[in-house]
Amino acid sequence: MAKQLLGKEVTAALNEKIKANVAELQGKGVNPTLCIIRVGENPSDISYERGATKRCETLGVACEKILLPEDVSQEELLATIDKVNKDDSIHGVLLFRPLPKHLDQAVIENALAPEKDVDCMTDLSMSGVFTGKKIGFPPCTPQACMEILDHYGIDCTGKKAVVIGRSLVVGKPAAMMLVKKNATVTICHTRTVDMPSVAREADIIIVAAGRAGVVGAEYVKEGQTIIDVGINVNAEGKLCGDVDYAAVEPIVDAITPVPGGVGSVTTSVLVGHVVEAAMRKVNA
Amino acid sequence: MAKQLLGKEVTAALNEKIKANVAELQGKGVNPTLCIIRVGENPSDISYERGATKRCETLGVACEKILLPEDVSQEELLATIDKVNKDDSIHGVLLFRPLPKHLDQAVIENALAPEKDVDCMTDLSMSGVFTGKKIGFPPCTPQACMEILDHYGIDCTGKKAVVIGRSLVVGKPAAMMLVKKNATVTICHTRTVDMPSVAREADIIIVAAGRAGVVGAEYVKEGQTIIDVGINVNAEGKLCGDVDYAAVEPIVDAITPVPGGVGSVTTSVLVGHVVEAAMRKVNA
Numbered sequence: 001m002a003k004q005l006l007g008k009e010v011t012a013a014l015n016e017k018i019k020a021n022v023a024e025l026q027g028k029g030v031n032p033t034l035c036i037i038r039v040g041e042n043p044s045d046i047s048y049e050r051g052a053t054k055r056c057e058t059l060g061v062a063c064e065k066i067l068l069p070e071d072v073s074q075e076e077l078l079a080t081i082d083k084v085n086k087d088d089s090i091h092g093v094l095l096f097r098p099l100p101k102h103l104d105q106a107v108i109e110n111a112l113a114p115e116k117d118v119d120c121m122t123d124l125s126m127s128g129v130f131t132g133k134k135i136g137f138p139p140c141t142p143q144a145c146m147e148i149l150d151h152y153g154i155d156c157t158g159k160k161a162v163v164i165g166r167s168l169v170v171g172k173p174a175a176m177m178l179v180k181k182n183a184t185v186t187i188c189h190t191r192t193v194d195m196p197s198v199a200r201e202a203d204i205i206i207v208a209a210g211r212a213g214v215v216g217a218e219y220v221k222e223g224q225t226i227i228d229v230g231i232n233v234n235a236e237g238k239l240c241g242d243v244d245y246a247a248v249e250p251i252v253d254a255i256t257p258v259p260g261g262v263g264s265v266t267t268s269v270l271v272g273h274v275v276e277a278a279m280r281k282v283n284a
Numbered sequence: 285m286a287k288q289l290l291g292k293e294v295t296a297a298l299n300e301k302i303k304a305n306v307a308e309l310q311g312k313g314v315n316p317t318l319c320i321i322r323v324g325e326n327p328s329d330i331s332y333e334r335g336a337t338k339r340c341e342t343l344g345v346a347c348e349k350i351l352l353p354e355d356v357s358q359e360e361l362l363a364t365i366d367k368v369n370k371d372d373s374i375h376g377v378l379l380f381r382p383l384p385k386h387l388d389q390a391v392i393e394n395a396l397a398p399e400k401d402v403d404c405m406t407d408l409s410m411s412g413v414f415t416g417k418k419i420g421f422p423p424c425t426p427q428a429c430m431e432i433l434d435h436y437g438i439d440c441t442g443k444k445a446v447v448i449g450r451s452l453v454v455g456k457p458a459a460m461m462l463v464k465k466n467a468t469v470t471i472c473h474t475r476t477v478d479m480p481s482v483a484r485e486a487d488i489i490i491v492a493a494g495r496a497g498v499v500g501a502e503y504v505k506e507g508q509t510i511i512d513v514g515i516n517v518n519a520e521g522k523l524c525g526d527v528d529y530a531a532v533e534p535i536v537d538a539i540t541p542v543p544g545g546v547g548s549v550t551t552s553v554l555v556g557h558v559v560e561a562a563m564r565k566v567n568a
Contacts, residue, residue: 123419127411130460131452135407158477166463168415175471176414179450182475184482187459191466193442198468 003254007264010151022060032278033062040070045096085113092118092274118273142174144265156181165208217247226255287538291548294435306344316562317346324354329380369397376402376558402557421557426458428549440465449492501531510539
């Protein structure tokens with residue numbers, strides 16, 4: 001039976017570190033603050049907002065909200081971003097996307113100051129993920145994967161890691177982060193030939209295929225660590241990952257469940273970014 | 285015996301395309317122009333400048349030069365970059381680096397407008413390489429590798445590609461470009477365990493290890509394509525690549541020589557970027 005890599009254990013440890021940093025900042029008179037900008041009333045945005053707000057409260061991070069109507073103009077949204085960029089009391093900004101179609105999303109995303117870009121929405125933050133420079137912050141989901149590996153003491157140096165998926169939100173950044181951790185990294189995707197045989201060579205597999213049950217028993221072998229980024233709803237209406245958990249779990253060494261794995265770590269990573277943004281500013 | 289992938293053949297084909305684009309631009313009254321900014325009298329800068337100037341001449345691209353003294357101030361260099369950014373007659377800029385130590389290279393590099401960044405010196409150009417967006421231009425050397433693959437009709441889709449080296453100038457960008465071409469890409473580096481066995485699995489190997497003779501017979505097998513990015517000087521004072529050519533060439537299907545391979549394509553790629561920059565501007 002595989003060891004379960006539990007999001008709640010990782011989150012608990014992360015939260016302790018975040019709280020210590022918040023206390024240090026408050027000792028210096030700084031109140032780390034997240035600003036959430038929401039356009040319209042998308043239920044999934046509202047649900048994520050609720051989670052982030054709660055997590056901020058628990059960790060002593062202030063959370064301001066700017067709610068704009070669905071038909072907000074490009075000018076007004078840009079003016080709002082300009083205002084938060086210039087507001088020294090705001091350290092990190094979360095803007096829900098996709099934006100309504102009448103707005104030029106690329107322009108709006110890149111209007112945010114990279115040093116406040118705690119959710120990796122600007123091109124400059126993406127550059128930081130690629131180059132390893134501290135410009136902005138990496139996307140929360142692949143960083144949550146790294147936090148899980150770190151928390152459970154899974155050393156990547158010299159290991160073979162396979163990333164399934166090449167998206168900008170997970171696959172590519174995860175690959176860059178694993179290279180930085182000295183893993184030998186293989187990026188697989190829909191055009192990969194005989195993916196099971198590639199995956200079986202890995203020590204660590206990060207699955208971000210975006211489809212339920214893609215990774216079955218034929219992808220895995222003894223000794224592997226499986227990080228499942230997928231969040232899907234199965235035929236019975238239950239949450240499930242991209243990995244066929246029932247088939248894979250008995251074979252491998254360690255695996256993240258869904259729910260209760262990667263997804264449960266991302267909010268703490270986001271709030272951690274806000275606190276780090278405040279610390280970078282204090283130490284600049 | 286392996287097929288030789290010759291830089292001169294790739295360059296000849298590239299140059300024809302570039303000339304056609306130059307003619308089209310000139311027909312619209314646009315003279316594509318490269319501006320070379322050189323600080324000091326570094327012999328290798330001067331040598332590269334000579335090559336680029338000559339290539340520009342052959343291809344009908346104008347080449348302006350701004351020569352600054354070794355002790356130029358940060359302010360003067362930034363003012364120079366600001367001037368070329370604003371100069372509508374200049375389409376691409378090449379600034380030699382490393383800069384003298386008294387200058388803040390990161391600040392200076394990022395002062396250049398990304399749309400004129402034909403040598404991938406800004407963080408935004410790097411972001412474009414990672415995200416696949418058309419921001420700036422990719423580094424010339426990994427693009428030269430792709431031009432060689434394209435010219436010789438080596439389709440990457442579904443192929444296994446191994447990149448040896450994780451530098452920002454070659455390894456990482458080459459990996460991203462190969463992913464875009466639908467290859468299953470593995471990034472190896474100094475911390476990779478048993479690199480020969482990883483390399484032997486590949487259909488295509490791009491070698492950017494930065495050390496002579498790293499890749500010997502034990503890294504390769506029949507049917508492979510080897511692209512050697514290395515430029516080193518061996519014990520006899522001769523130019524050589526990172527691949528032990530004499531050992532590898534008899535085994536593989538196709539290989540780039542050094543000299544006469546990747547290195548001989550980069551100047552055309554650079555000039556091609558200048559022309560593309562001019563075309564993007566015309567079509568904007």
